[in-house]
Amino acid sequence: MRFEHPATFNPIDQLKVVGRPTSRIEGPLKTTGTAPYAYERHDVVTEQAYGYVVGSAIGKGRINAIDLAAAKAAPGVLAIVTAGNAGKLDKAERNPAPLLGGPEIAHYHQAVAVVVAETFEQARAAAQLVRVDYAPGDGRFDLAASRDKAFTPDPKIGGPADTAVGDFAATFAAAPVQLDATYTTPDQGHAMIEPHASIAAWEGDGLTVWTSNQMIAWGATDLAKTLGIPKENVRLISPYIGGGFGGKLFLRADVLLAALGARAAARPVKVALQRPLMFNNTTHRPATIQRIRIGADRDGKISAIGHESWSGNVKDGEPEVTVNQTRLLYAGANRMTAMRLSELDLAEGNAMRAPGEASGMMALEIAIDELAEKFGMDPIELRIKNDTQVDPEHPERPFSKRQLVECLREGATRFGWSRRNPQTGKVRDGRFLVGFGVAAAFRNNLLTKSAARVRLDRDGRVTVETDMTDIGTGSYTIIGQTAAEMMGVPLDKVVVRLGDSDFPVSCGSGGQWGGNNSTAGVYAACVKLREAIAQKLGFNSAEAVFADDVVRSGNRSVALAQAAGNDGITAEDAIEYGDLAKTYQQSTFGAHFVEVGVDADTAEVRVRRMLAVCAAGRILNPTAARSQVIGAMTMGVGAALMEDLVVDKRHGFFVNHDLAGYEVPVHADIPHQDMFFLDETDPMSSPMKAKGVAELGICGVAAAVANAVYNATGVRVRDYPITLDKLLDRMPDAA
Amino acid sequence: MRTFSYERAASPDAAAAAAGQATNAKFIAGGTNLLDLMKLEIETPAHLIDVNGLALDRIDATADGGLRIGALVRNTDLAADGRVRRDYAVLSRALLAGASGQLRNKATTAGNLLQRTRCPYFYDTNLPCNKRKPGSGCAAIGGFSRQHAVIGASEACIATHPSDMAVAMRALDAVIETVRPDGATRTIPIAELHRLPGDHPEVETTLAPGELITAVVLPKPVGGAQAYRKVRDRASYAFALVSVAAIVQPDGSGRVALGGVAHKPWRVEAAEAELPRGAKAVTARLLADARPTRDNAFKLPLAERTLSAVLREARA
Numbered sequence A: 001m002r003f004e005h006p007a008t009f010n011p012i013d014q015l016k017v018v019g020r021p022t023s024r025i026e027g028p029l030k031t032t033g034t035a036p037y038a039y040e041r042h043d044v045v046t047e048q049a050y051g052y053v054v055g056s057a058i059g060k061g062r063i064n065a066i067d068l069a070a071a072k073a074a075p076g077v078l079a080i081v082t083a084g085n086a087g088k089l090d091k092a093e094r095n096p097a098p099l100l101g102g103p104e105i106a107h108y109h110q111a112v113a114v115v116v117a118e119t120f121e122q123a124r125a126a127a128q129l130v131r132v133d134y135a136p137g138d139g140r141f142d143l144a145a146s147r148d149k150a151f152t153p154d155p156k157i158g159g160p161a162d163t164a165v166g167d168f169a170a171t172f173a174a175a176p177v178q179l180d181a182t183y184t185t186p187d188q189g190h191a192m193i194e195p196h197a198s199i200a201a202w203e204g205d206g207l208t209v210w211t212s213n214q215m216i217a218w219g220a221t222d223l224a225k226t227l228g229i230p231k232e233n234v235r236l237i238s239p240y241i242g243g244g245f246g247g248k249l250f251l252r253a254d255v256l257l258a259a260l261g262a263r264a265a266a267r268p269v270k271v272a273l274q275r276p277l278m279f280n281n282t283t284h285r286p287a288t289i290q291r292i293r294i295g296a297d298r299d300g301k302i303s304a305i306g307h308e309s310w311s312g313n314v315k316d317g318e319p320e321v322t323v324n325q326t327r328l329l330y331a332g333a334n335r336m337t338a339m340r341l342s343e344l345d346l347a348e349g350n351a352m353r354a355p356g357e358a359s360g361m362m363a364l365e366i367a368i369d370e371l372a373e374k375f376g377m378d379p380i381e382l383r384i385k386n387d388t389q390v391d392p393e394h395p396e397r398p399f400s401k402r403q404l405v406e407c408l409r410e411g412a413t414r415f416g417w418s419r420r421n422p423q424t425g426k427v428r429d430g431r432f433l434v435g436f437g438v439a440a441a442f443r444n445n446l447l448t449k450s451a452a453r454v455r456l457d458r459d460g461r462v463t464v465e466t467d468m469t470d471i472g473t474g475s476y477t478i479i480g481q482t483a484a485e486m487m488g489v490p491l492d493k494v495v496v497r498l499g500d501s502d503f504p505v506s507c508g509s510g511g512q513w514g515g516n517n518s519t520a521g522v523y524a525a526c527v528k529l530r531e532a533i534a535q536k537l538g539f540n541s542a543e544a545v546f547a548d549d550v551v552r553s554g555n556r557s558v559a560l561a562q563a564a565g566n567d568g569i570t571a572e573d574a575i576e577y578g579d580l581a582k583t584y585q586q587s588t589f590g591a592h593f594v595e596v597g598v599d600a601d602t603a604e605v606r607v608r609r610m611l612a613v614c615a616a617g618r619i620l621n622p623t624a625a626r627s628q629v630i631g632a633m634t635m636g637v638g639a640a641l642m643e644d645l646v647v648d649k650r651h652g653f654f655v656n657h658d659l660a661g662y663e664v665p666v667h668a669d670i671p672h673q674d675m676f677f678l679d680e681t682d683p684m685s686s687p688m689k690a691k692g693v694a695e696l697g698i699c700g701v702a703a704a705v706a707n708a709v710y711n712a713t714g715v716r717v718r719d720y721p722i723t724l725d726k727l728l729d730r731m732p733d734a735a
Numbered sequence B: 001m002r003t004f005s006y007e008r009a010a011s012p013d014a015a016a017a018a019a020g021q022a023t024n025a026k027f028i029a030g031g032t033n034l035l036d037l038m039k040l041e042i043e044t045p046a047h048l049i050d051v052n053g054l055a056l057d058r059i060d061a062t063a064d065g066g067l068r069i070g071a072l073v074r075n076t077d078l079a080a081d082g083r084v085r086r087d088y089a090v091l092s093r094a095l096l097a098g099a100s101g102q103l104r105n106k107a108t109t110a111g112n113l114l115q116r117t118r119c120p121y122f123y124d125t126n127l128p129c130n131k132r133k134p135g136s137g138c139a140a141i142g143g144f145s146r147q148h149a150v151i152g153a154s155e156a157c158i159a160t161h162p163s164d165m166a167v168a169m170r171a172l173d174a175v176i177e178t179v180r181p182d183g184a185t186r187t188i189p190i191a192e193l194h195r196l197p198g199d200h201p202e203v204e205t206t207l208a209p210g211e212l213i214t215a216v217v218l219p220k221p222v223g224g225a226q227a228y229r230k231v232r233d234r235a236s237y238a239f240a241l242v243s244v245a246a247i248v249q250p251d252g253s254g255r256v257a258l259g260g261v262a263h264k265p266w267r268v269e270a271a272e273a274e275l276p277r278g279a280k281a282v283t284a285r286l287l288a289d290a291r292p293t294r295d296n297a298f299k300l301p302l303a304e305r306t307l308s309a310v311l312r313e314a315r316a
Ligand SMILES: Cc1cc2nc3c(=O)[nH]c(=O)nc-3n(C[C@H](O)[C@H](O)[C@H](O)COP(=O)(O)OP(=O)(O)OC[C@H]3O[C@@H](n4cnc5c(N)ncnc54)[C@H](O)[C@@H]3O)c2cc1C
Pocket: A660, B026, B027, B028, B029, B030, B031, B032, B033, B034, B035, B051, B071, B097, B098, B099, B100, B103, B106, B107, B108, B109, B110, B111, B112, B113, B114, B115, B162, B163, B164, B165, B211, B212, B213, B214, B237, B238, B239, B240
């Protein structure tokens, strides 16, 4: 189905199942510990052996030699695979650094060997006996120091390196009110609970991998490419995923090493990336340096807005696209953005929840707060004053739906924003200095092809199959709701099967595109199935009504079970998009409100209260969507206050590479969270009229926290995370 | 993890004797620290002596009105004990500020005292670390040292001791009771249990090889307002950047020990004479010879400010 015209009334608009708060259909499996995650697929093949990954001990350089003798002789060892004995390996474009390193080492903890043994303990013990002789080389590990060597990248996604409209430089220089500030965000890790984990089994030339991956088709394609085997010979199965946040978008070392280990050991092999390897072996959200300049008239109207950004990556890696929201969020006739990239020898930087906007909003939304202060204007009013209903670079292009102002106003009321004291450092509650902060939320809505297969069985059950994944987001449930709505059956009559490369190729889970696109694909397949059923029954498909397990047309009605017949009826289709995303700018909006308390003595920052108001198209399942948003808000608090992969610039690695060293919020850090969706449908996005929401929830949170800290203390911190050492010397006198 | 042999000791004497006989033996209590380190091959004992069955899990009153805490009393039980909460509140608070509920259920009194540093370079076996591999160097010096010691460190090691409990025990003048492989028993004031790193950061305590901790004795209660304040980047489940254990008497005298600043709980009795003059005077003395790194210089004002807050609350 091609989606080329704005959606009109369709069966989804009945909202009998879609749009209702619905508990996850796979929830009981998860709460009872019976959802089968990759590493625990004891049932799928027998004789599973264990692989343990050896990561590079240097950040850059070469392997002179590897001595495997002691490891091979260790008890239980079945095989050891290194780049030297793995056979020829290709490299997928989505993996700029090889997943199995050697002799060249691209980054610290790059896998250099996998040791396969009968038991996990044997594999781990033998891995310690692998002797690698390294010739360390000179690496580049310091983003700030590399800034003057940065080059202009040619980004594959996210827009051009440079944009310009009007005359930014002259307008900014002449603007009566100017802001020019530089912000930094650190490297951050996904730190999901389930590590990358895979079981690989060969049967002849065929390879099956039970894994944990957000993008099944990418994974299968890239595994085949890396191994140099036909894609048809590869099957990836990933029905349950214990978190990914973008860290599992790509083929990673666990999959490849399990496959290579299984081939070498002639046994199925399972590999979980050890926790300490999580941060340096895989991808992470790369650090950025961002300079924002805004010029405004005396009345608060922005006349010039510029955003420059520097990030680093491995060779052939992409820049962090931090500037996109600045191209779209606020009006202003003169604009520029620029991205520069340095080659660094740290692990690859890549997508983490809301790549680009999450980091970009961390900077931009502090800048707006700073600008508002220059005017003595309320930061909400300043944002409203500079709202735009059209793409500021192309005024002929309206937003499909944009309710930023409504989110800000609704949020202000619900949060009690009027109680904010605009003077900093004035509100005290016991030992805490209290402050309020606000930030806009913004994340683009992305449209991408997505397919599904739907079958009606003779018992009246509907089965949906698509390689879409559920990374804890609720995909199973919204896909089930979509099929139930379309086919006129209750949710418990729908079986949803996901995460299998044998199923039609979906959009996968990433970029907050999963919800809208995957359900739109299911919608397309259901439309086809309805037509097939109507045709079989001799109904006019345009008039057929599917409801209450029955299909009706005029005064004829047939139970769906009966319509299916003994063989059932199957239909498959994909949603594909026309030009609506070109004619209309599709984005999601929100507003974040945060109250913090800053300990006046120790400068510890603790969040006291949070609210998000989001406008993001139709909310397909308010329960699941709420979970996504409050989870994202939690992650935003982490970004604001503690998450920081610290680079050792001498040795070239992230030092705090475990969950004790890399702090993410715990329960005690997250107080009362509220969130509220504005009623919205967006007919430009898809027949579902939905948009993404799971990443919107993080965009702006950290800035709202930073702005609240400023309101509480009068200390403006522009370098994340806002740890107490950055506040301490400017706190009120103790004693 | 290396292969090891394992035995369950029948009595404290037998445990110590066994440790004296075996080469490279270790006691295992809750295992919450030792097992993690064994998995990473940072600790590689050849023999483990399980002390969990030794019936050292009681808290008894002593003749002079104090408490004898068995070496195997779990952190949870110690923190919840009515006598501890009433008479040694600083200890109860310190325990509850540490780790998580699950860990405290396993962690023992002796194990907590002997837990090893959380220096990230100590945990990464690819990096030089004098504590893990004597003579290999110290990667933390010149590296990421935000959590590290500001005082009492050496050219060889700038690690901190991570325990909260030990800081409170230091303020309480606890005494460690031990038995050695030859059956001899002795007592060690807590001030003398932990060493500064000096040239041998791998030697962390004054315990002799095979010496088993059997109990920790708290002298009779000293009263006063007792506080434990732990400052950290997140609200729970994080090691201290700085912590303050304080006991403040109505007359303004008292005791102060700091955590998160040194290779051992940090207390300088002479500094306590400054208490009536306030936190600045106390910390000036307490941290007089501090040599922080660029990353952790903030610990000095932080310690002073935290102590100031504690004193203010204690006097309120
Ligand atoms: C994630 C995490 C967070 C933590 N956070 C904190 C925190 O915030 N604050 C804090 O204070 N601690 C914290 N801890 C550390 C925790 O308190 C210690 O791991 C625990 O107290 C150790 O006790 P155990 O009985 O498990 O010791 P074990 O691991 O069994 O032993 C530790 C050491 O003591 C030796 N030993 C044990 N018993 C005896 C004995 N009777 N005589 C002689 N030697 C003995 C062992 O040989 C070993 O060397 C944390 C730990 C973890 C894993």
